[in-house]
Amino acid sequence: MERIDASQLQCSPPPRARRAVSSTFGATLVATGTVLAAALPAPAAAQPAFPDRPLRLIVHVPPGGALDFTARVVGSKFTETLGQPVLVENRAGAGGIAASELVSKALPDGHTLLLSTSTSHGVAPVLYRKLPYDAFRDFTHVSLVAVLPALMAINADLPAKTVKEFIALAKAKPGGFLFASAGNGSGPQLMGEQFKLATGVPMTHVPYKGAAAAVTDIASGQVQVMFDSLPSLISQVKAGRLRVIAALSEKRAALFPDVQTMAEAGYPSVEGAIWTGLSGPAGLPASVVDRLAKESARMVAMPDVQERFAGVGGTATFLGPAAYVDFIRRENRKWAEVIKASGAVPD
Numbered sequence: 001m002e003r004i005d006a007s008q009l010q011c012s013p014p015p016r017a018r019r020a021v022s023s024t025f026g027a028t029l030v031a032t033g034t035v036l037a038a039a040l041p042a043p044a045a046a047q048p049a050f051p052d053r054p055l056r057l058i059v060h061v062p063p064g065g066a067l068d069f070t071a072r073v074v075g076s077k078f079t080e081t082l083g084q085p086v087l088v089e090n091r092a093g094a095g096g097i098a099a100s101e102l103v104s105k106a107l108p109d110g111h112t113l114l115l116s117t118s119t120s121h122g123v124a125p126v127l128y129r130k131l132p133y134d135a136f137r138d139f140t141h142v143s144l145v146a147v148l149p150a151l152m153a154i155n156a157d158l159p160a161k162t163v164k165e166f167i168a169l170a171k172a173k174p175g176g177f178l179f180a181s182a183g184n185g186s187g188p189q190l191m192g193e194q195f196k197l198a199t200g201v202p203m204t205h206v207p208y209k210g211a212a213a214a215v216t217d218i219a220s221g222q223v224q225v226m227f228d229s230l231p232s233l234i235s236q237v238k239a240g241r242l243r244v245i246a247a248l249s250e251k252r253a254a255l256f257p258d259v260q261t262m263a264e265a266g267y268p269s270v271e272g273a274i275w276t277g278l279s280g281p282a283g284l285p286a287s288v289v290d291r292l293a294k295e296s297a298r299m300v301a302m303p304d305v306q307e308r309f310a311g312v313g314g315t316a317t318f319l320g321p322a323a324y325v326d327f328i329r330r331e332n333r334k335w336a337e338v339i340k341a342s343g344a345v346p347d
Contacts, residue, residue, distance in 0.1 A: 015056025025221035060096035065211030066231040095185025098119025104133040116279040118187040122331035140284040143296035148229035149249035149316030163265035177224040180214035191227035193342040
């Protein structure tokens with residue numbers, strides 16, 4: 001057998017052999033790298049900048065009134081700060097159900113938002129036996145935006161100047177008075193039910209399709225009283241066709257310092273406000289929620305926004321996502337008690 005010199009094992013291969021080995025090794029590395037790259041998960045696609053197109057802000061009332069007023073303020077300010085047009089869409093429907101359902105089924109990218117309100121999320125979830133959505137599970141609640149304390153306004157031809165005088169008139173009238181609201185299931189409807197419970201006054205609810213139509217009929221004497229915030233009432237109050245006789249707030253309304261609160265009139269359980277917030281469909285990305293909440297906080301701190309709400313007796317008020325959810329749940333509990341006690345139904 002031929003002996004192999006051990007020194008041969010330590011010798012470098014000839015140049016051609018070295019090139020062949022190098023080429024083979026390099027090809028092996030490239031192939032291995034390709035396999036590993038294919039096995040690794042693809043990098044997450046970067047989320048597009050938000051917003052990247054116009055936004056829709058859905059509000060559940062016709063033009064006019066407190067809720068539409070707030071939607072216009074939010075829409076104009078968000079157009080400035082988000083860098084995209086914010087288009088306000090009025091989708092009227094019983095208790096805000098139509099508008100809320102639309103948003104609950106929208107693509108959760110932040111471009112379709114709801115002006116959630118004391119009617120759509122404060123009252124509707126506890127007034128209606130069945131809704132086509134869950135008021136919490138099917139929404140991402142972003143922030144509270146504004147609170148407008150409610151007022152009690154009556155037709156100016158009535159001789160009453162105070163709550164007690166109004167009660168006396170209503171009890172003396174066969175069948176009592178009619179009270180208007182912006183629609184079945186609205187916050188103003190439940191405020192009227194509160195008043196009936198506390199005072200024993202016979203009143204019948206007359207729902208309208210929006211606050212503007214309701215206020216027109218109070219001014220003409222078709223109905224006698226309404227519980228709502230000043231943006232809904234202000235034009236007819238200024239015209240002298242409506243008279244404000246009480247504030248449903250803890251303190252007297254700054255614009256009506258001579259008008260007593262319900263507590264001062266002897267009925268502290270009659271209280272309420274029209275509040276509005278910002279919500280989107282469930283599943284909004286955290287980055288979008290954070291952006292919208294930050295812009296909401298910036299907006300309510302703007303002096304001109306504060307002035308606009310103060311001019312109609314309200315306050316621009318911010319609560320972040322978690323605090324806003326807690327706020328809505330407290331409102332649900334409050335109105336559920338009124339509904340149970342009064343037997344109110346969405347007619």
